[in-house]
Amino acid sequence: MKQSKKVRMGMVGGGKDAFIGAVHRMAANLDGNIELVCGAFSSDPAKSIFSGQSLYLPATRCYAEYTQMFAEEAKLPETERMQFVSIVTPNHLHFPIAKAALEAGFHVLSDKPATFTLQEALDLADVLKTSGQLYGLTHTYNGYPLIKQAKHLVATGALGKIKKVVVEYSQDWLANKDDEISKQAQWRVDPLRAGVSCCMGDIGVHAANLAEYVTGADISAMCADLNAIVDGRQLDDDGTVLLRFNNGARGILMSSQIAIGEENNLRLRVYGDAASIDWSQMEPNSLWLRSNTQSTQLIRTGVGDFCPAAQSAMRVPAGHPEGYLEAFANIYQNFAKQIRAFEQGLPCSNATFDVPGIDEAIRGMAFIENTVKFSQSAIKWHDFEISPSTVSGVAE
Amino acid sequence: MKQSKKVRMGMVGGGKDAFIGAVHRMAANLDGNIELVCGAFSSDPAKSIFSGQSLYLPATRCYAEYTQMFAEEAKLPETERMQFVSIVTPNHLHFPIAKAALEAGFHVLSDKPATFTLQEALDLADVLKTSGQLYGLTHTYNGYPLIKQAKHLVATGALGKIKKVVVEYSQDWLANKDDEISKQAQWRVDPLRAGVSCCMGDIGVHAANLAEYVTGADISAMCADLNAIVDGRQLDDDGTVLLRFNNGARGILMSSQIAIGEENNLRLRVYGDAASIDWSQMEPNSLWLRSNTQSTQLIRTGVGDFCPAAQSAMRVPAGHPEGYLEAFANIYQNFAKQIRAFEQGLPCSNATFDVPGIDEAIRGMAFIENTVKFSQSAIKWHDFEISPSTVSGVAE
């Protein structure tokens, strides 16, 4: 047996005090298959080195610039250099970094939203195609085992014909002006760094992705109403979008960052004509399957039979709660497997490895731009379009 | 001490097999202060007598026609004849019966929606004013003690400035064509008996009323999207309405009769800028009060201090669950007290006795007609108007 090695990861962003960078690293660490080998954690060389060293990296692989990192890493022997880069910066940097990485021959796993604008996402698709590399997008919530089982239940007809989808993603961390003090808040309410949307771009897009992932249907039309509830906000911090899906189903997407008392309330309900499912991220190991003629079934992680995708996303026996980091780790694990398949010349599509990719990137950016554009319209319904817009991003 | 007597009630509708009539009677019975003394339970004299006798009434006070009942009862001595009539028929009969009762000198407690059309509700207001009698509307869900406490919390500023309201009323009893077999279903899907709306008229109006009752604010604008999900339905069986309130708050009202697996899911969330409340009818003895800086408070019926309206709506100690019939009984109890005050010449407004009345009747009918009308418009937002319309009631 030839000694196998861990998949080697570099990181851009995620220095000291960055919340999401630490989350990505824990997700990458959990299963012991991925190794952080380098990073450009900050544009300040000293800070980047300090961050890297606290992560046990040698100073030589702590870079101040991602361009430098890609160049230097590319010079290393194939068995040493990083294989993929994890991008955990604010939104406006996602595209240039991803583009540079792909062009330098590295796979990319990016935080969402994929890019700053829909146009960038479309451009990224071209770059990706040319590069021949892999691209993954961390729509974390797809990583939960019971979400995979929910998708399976819909796909196998357990719900009958889908009639209605209700998806909600509510938080309260931007409920007041004072909440903008944190670093994470500052860039999200800033059009120059977040893009045309705050709420829809940060969390609404997760909800939209989850609805499409589970139902296997595409949003085809929307009626959007975005709000900037807190005085002085330039971007939306709340909104509701009525939906039509291409399978005929109706839907409602509610999202808010000012819903005080809501922690991280992502909930999906899908109603068919035979049964419905109900899942909440804050109790992710429970999936409710209901009909109007029989007792409700409470499907619990680890109890009973599951589809392979759900089964392989579980790590511990029933009753040992798995949570957000495990869901996140599932995205990383699947992407690491995808890279190994790529390197062995095996089939390695995102679909095969259940990793959100460039299609989700484009649809997500279109969703964000559409909600902002349609919200400003006096007309109720608009077709979902994948067409870069010139909306200003200022709500109302 | 002069021997007091129970308040005497007559009933129109509610014969054998009628669901809601039995509910009204249990609500009236519970506290032992109201006595059923007569009824026109069916337009078939034999059936009406059969129903009345099974309710222990003498045959002489079981009437085949409500007009006959009002005439005959009016001839009885003041201390024997019925004091108020409970109207539990299908919607299209509410107005003529209420009008006749008021004109014959009887108080009216009516099931909702108040009338068949908004115009009738406006006419009813005139009749009521002329009659000098009392009028109550059984918006049952206002009767729950924790709803009264929720109203109190909003009114006393515990939530800060109200920013967002999410109210949902979902059921599944009309999820399929086959579900129309029951008597209760048949008239609700029939425009000739239900009016312009099925879902909004039957349950959406409860949700709208609850939101206005608790927040103390009025809906001022709406964006409506009603659906007839089940093939062949002439009226809506599902819908979503985006809301603006006259205090600046945004809102979402979701209602459905086809949301399979939903039993009777009425849930209200009100988000202020300081705290939020969350209440679900299916667990009515729990009220959640949440902020983003402190632990959540779970307010439980009977534990701690309550406003007088909530306190007087509780019957048993904490942990002894009170439910739907008790909430319903609270409407009846308050109406009975209102009648006693009326008879003693004391102040007896609906507001004083916390009984929904003609104002709620009019706003409810306006809500129903508005949702249907606005749903048919291509324009997103419309002002809430109290203006009788000519909409056909056929969804989409």
Next chain:
Amino acid sequence: MKQSKKVRMGMVGGGKDAFIGAVHRMAANLDGNIELVCGAFSSDPAKSIFSGQSLYLPATRCYAEYTQMFAEEAKLPETERMQFVSIVTPNHLHFPIAKAALEAGFHVLSDKPATFTLQEALDLADVLKTSGQLYGLTHTYNGYPLIKQAKHLVATGALGKIKKVVVEYSQDWLANKDDEISKQAQWRVDPLRAGVSCCMGDIGVHAANLAEYVTGADISAMCADLNAIVDGRQLDDDGTVLLRFNNGARGILMSSQIAIGEENNLRLRVYGDAASIDWSQMEPNSLWLRSNTQSTQLIRTGVGDFCPAAQSAMRVPAGHPEGYLEAFANIYQNFAKQIRAFEQGLPCSNATFDVPGIDEAIRGMAFIENTVKFSQSAIKWHDFEISPSTVSGVAE
């Protein structure tokens, strides 16, 4: 059709400020089949009349003494006099009142515990047999529809062979010395009025009854540990009893009146070798049916199929919560039906009408005396015996 009449009830106890008397009356009122016609609400004639008049009774049927009431009522025509008496006094009076009522030819529906001592319960059985009348005991919690369904599931083998029973009844209303201020508390902590036990006599006996009712098995041995947690208490306010059942199952019964934060937490779990059930009185419309190989089933009142006993104990559609008063009313309704059967010469056993009776009275009193006696023993296990004891009732 001959006009039927409501079943006529008298009441002993339950005057102003008495909690449980009002509960019994609401339970009797709810369905409109029972009429309160007389009462000896207080031993003070003026108070009894005052109480009775506030309940709309004529002064002539408000008695100061139960003996007088039974004598006077017996003189009334058969179609007017009370048919059964509801006994809602403190424990020490249950037996003499029940005895007198039975001997005067009235049926008895008694609050629990049935008597002051086991000997009295045994004596009562003799009186009852001689009288030929009916006797019911308000073990309220048996009245919940899902408890009846739980009993059905056990009886029909859905759980397999029963292995373990865990029943808990915890409250906190006597958690501190200060809590003894209320009238209801005063007599319950007083050996002269409550008997040998406070906690086991007041609520532990409900838990024991519930376990036996649902499993259909009898407690056959016990290891008891009662505590008087609050300083100065003469009777137990907390305790645990390990159980053996005559079907081989093990059990645990926990009960407390000092478990601060517990409202009225009666919960029953029954584990078979194939499945288990779990029911909590504070969410009484949910019954969990679990196995270790399949998804959990959540059985909800009104959803799916039920055994006839459960079905007839439900009043409103799914999702309209039914609670404590409805459960209590089910005992009253069944007892009223039993009386009608009695009067028509039909089979009218307690078992037929699902009404707890003299057998439960005796077993309950034996349970109470056994727990006190066994708790004082240094030996771990004792057989459950139906043998009047001379224990002092002072815990520890």
Next chain:
Amino acid sequence: MKQSKKVRMGMVGGGKDAFIGAVHRMAANLDGNIELVCGAFSSDPAKSIFSGQSLYLPATRCYAEYTQMFAEEAKLPETERMQFVSIVTPNHLHFPIAKAALEAGFHVLSDKPATFTLQEALDLADVLKTSGQLYGLTHTYNGYPLIKQAKHLVATGALGKIKKVVVEYSQDWLANKDDEISKQAQWRVDPLRAGVSCCMGDIGVHAANLAEYVTGADISAMCADLNAIVDGRQLDDDGTVLLRFNNGARGILMSSQIAIGEENNLRLRVYGDAASIDWSQMEPNSLWLRSNTQSTQLIRTGVGDFCPAAQSAMRVPAGHPEGYLEAFANIYQNFAKQIRAFEQGLPCSNATFDVPGIDEAIRGMAFIENTVKFSQSAIKWHDFEISPSTVSGVAE
């Protein structure tokens, strides 16, 4: 800044198919501070190498015998050799491995129960003292942030004087004879590998530890009743233990491996005379704080203020559920910090680093032996003693 290095871990046990070994590795991996550098994963050299290589270890550091591992590792440079060993074998091997490791100069982090017998735990204490090394015991459930907050609430008097403790740990994975097929089950029901107890040794001891950890009190007397519910079992698979604590509190400990439908139901309730807490492992991010005069508080991970121990045990914002692996990782993180302190000559007691240690090892083994011994006694109560016994371990 001198480049710091990860803490280096070896492992004994935990080869392919071993459940708990994988869990320990994920717990060690999560935060990126610990590196697995060697292991004796199996006594079969080929298997050990295979397991190690699949974990990316060089063949040279995959050992077939732990004695060999300790010897070889000790020869490596100080900066390369393992610093601590994680012991994840069946129970009977814990002591000899821990002893050998300590004597070879390595710290030990052991799965529980610490040893095969109490005598071994006492011997281990001597070895530990002589060695001067560190010893940790993975009582995982102590690692949950809200358990640390619960301990803090008790210690700071938020509950008042502690009156009652109810702790339960129920599972169903050994509910039937067929369940013994798995490797994990086989050794747990075997007295030669598990010791004198199955249920109490595997999970009851967790419950006892949790109760003592949170209350800060010691169990001082017990009344035990263990059962072998499944036919043919030589060891207990179920049991209840009544408790007295040295602060005067009463307690109940219930544990079962045959409670069908229970996944991994570890729940702790502590009742004081002012308030109570309630925590369930299956919803670990919620801690209920209840009184009998005010609304319940629901303390949620990440919302509000926490004691330092709880705060440092949280990784992600409120509403992003953390679970079992994160709790386990907290034990590993704290032990890694303890090792660093040790190496820097700083104070490094287990108490300082909140790591369960040799005291918990001894008390745990005493608990296990006591429950088995006392269960066989006809006498109800026995003092908790730390005195090695000669019980056979066969229940009943």
